Amino acid sequence: DAKTTQPPSMDCAEGRAANLPCNHSTISGNEYVYWYRQIHSQGPQYIIHGLKNNETNEMASLIITEDRKSSTLILPHATLRDTAVYYCIVLMNYGGSQGNLIFGKGTKLSVKP
């Protein structure tokens, strides 16, 4: 079973920030938080990941709470092309296979004009 809990759906106005929450209360100290998104019928796309510090890249920002029990993915200026299902995944990032990504149901983000 997925170790994360996400709201099933969210709406966001185009041009506004989209804030997608994720709860991972059982995360262990050596597990990272990864975010992927999947646009309809395409393969999942890597967005960002982090361990305990906030992270930012050209796509998004990741805010992880100090106790690491939850995180928020922020898309600063959402566009219609950001409409997708967003998956939050926790997993170890070392020592053998990372191949076993466990996907939950994710959050379906709808960006509206």
Place this chain on the structure above:
Amino acid sequence: KAGVTQTPRYLIKTRGQQVTLSCSPISGHRSVSWYQQTPGQGLQFLFEYFSETQRNKGNFPGRFSGRQFSNSRSEMNVSTLELGDSALYLCASSLDGQGTTFFGQGTRLTVV
């Protein structure tokens, strides 16, 4: 740098047939994983290969198998196809199982 490439993109097969799907990982990536995505079950892990060896396996019947070649390219095979095998099959690669995993666009298999 080319991404993960899967062929074919679409496939229609008849029940009872077998099918082989192909995946070329990102250059330099040695770990290749396969996933099945259906509307009912979501994204489910099939297996992972690293250096031509299966390293992890999900909970799928033996009809689902795979292999990896010395150039890290991978194939998965499904024998005796069932209607329920209709799905999007996704291949993903990473450097060595440690680090970020990147996905291909998938092969849409329809069993009729």
